[in-house]
Amino acid sequence: MKTNNPAFPSADHDHKHCVSLALKNAEAYCLQQGLRLTKLRHQVLELIWANHQPVGAYELLEQLTQEGRKAAPPTVYRALDFLMENGLVHRISSRNAYVGCSHAGHDHTAQFLICETCGQVAELDDARIGSVITKDADQLGFTVAQWTLEISGICDQCKRGTADE
Amino acid sequence: MKTNNPAFPSADHDHKHCVSLALKNAEAYCLQQGLRLTKLRHQVLELIWANHQPVGAYELLEQLTQEGRKAAPPTVYRALDFLMENGLVHRISSRNAYVGCSHAGHDHTAQFLICETCGQVAELDDARIGSVITKDADQLGFTVAQWTLEISGICDQCKRGTADE
DNA sequence: CTGCATTATGTTACAATATAACATAACAAT
DNA sequence: ATTGTTATGTTATATTGTAACATAATGCAG
Incomplete structure (x- = not known):
């Protein structure tokens, strides 16, 4: 039996649920705050959560492209800037990578x-x-x-x- | 009169003394530990302390060059690696910059x-x-x-x- | 002190991360 | 619809960091 560890989710937890929950929270938060969680920003946030561990900007870029969006580095960095400014994403500077934040609100x-x-x-x-x-x-x-x-x-x-x- | 603040040294403190003290500590530490504080490493450490605030690797590179040494990026990064491994320097990852550490020993x-x-x-x-x-x-x-x-x-x-x- | 192994540095090329600057498009509110 | 604002596209380039291999310095066994 797996330990139920809230901090490090075990490999068999329900990924999809986890991601959609985070997205719903983000949507609600942005709505409430009058923030524009555009399609691009939503997409980037979703990718970050889907990876479920720190992701590099260029990795995100590649994934965006695979999903059919035309994207260049600024595309990703701008979305990341927005998400970070509003506390939806954190940057792990020791890794040059980005992770979703569970407690939104800019903290x-x-x-x-x-x-x-x-x-x-x-x-x-x-x-x-x-x-x-x-x-x-x-x-x-x-x-x-x-x-x-x-x-x-x-x-x-x-x-x-x-x-x- | 200036506040005597041990954490943020005031602008009029004795820079040179400060640097030479740090270098002496480093020398003593390396001697004691059998570490090779080569000329290059010593020079880089000195530059870091002389700046007295976080310095970027390429800034160090430029300063090294100005001092007449032939240097390329790996020159600096290797010296930094040595200094960091041995606790003489810390990396500030949120700034991609490096600072001298007062308490040597790899902590x-x-x-x-x-x-x-x-x-x-x-x-x-x-x-x-x-x-x-x-x-x-x-x-x-x-x-x-x-x-x-x-x-x-x-x-x-x-x-x-x-x-x- | 000679040769050998080890460690450090030089050198060239390039990878990975991030931003500047300007053009176009979408949006929101008159 | 018009206009000001915000977001995105696009091109180019800056900044930070490494890989890979060559040469030089150092330490040590014999």
């Missing part, structure tokens, strides 16, 4: 566990980290705008060998 | 405050953050190898206007 903070073996990413959301950061920064008179925490290591499934993969 | 963790205005970087070293990370990761069965925390915002000096700059 500007992110905490990731990145598995070096399988490449999967889990988004943490531990308030303690933010509070420590804020306190430290305050003491130095530093005003925090945003931050990224990227934690690299090995996930549970990969440690147990191939059984779960 | 593999880093916490940075990055001022969006002046570009200066302060390295934090708050043990609480590491401990929260470890606990969170443990609960998910994730084994942490290394992590990077990059905090973007505005430093004290820049908030006060140009007086301190």
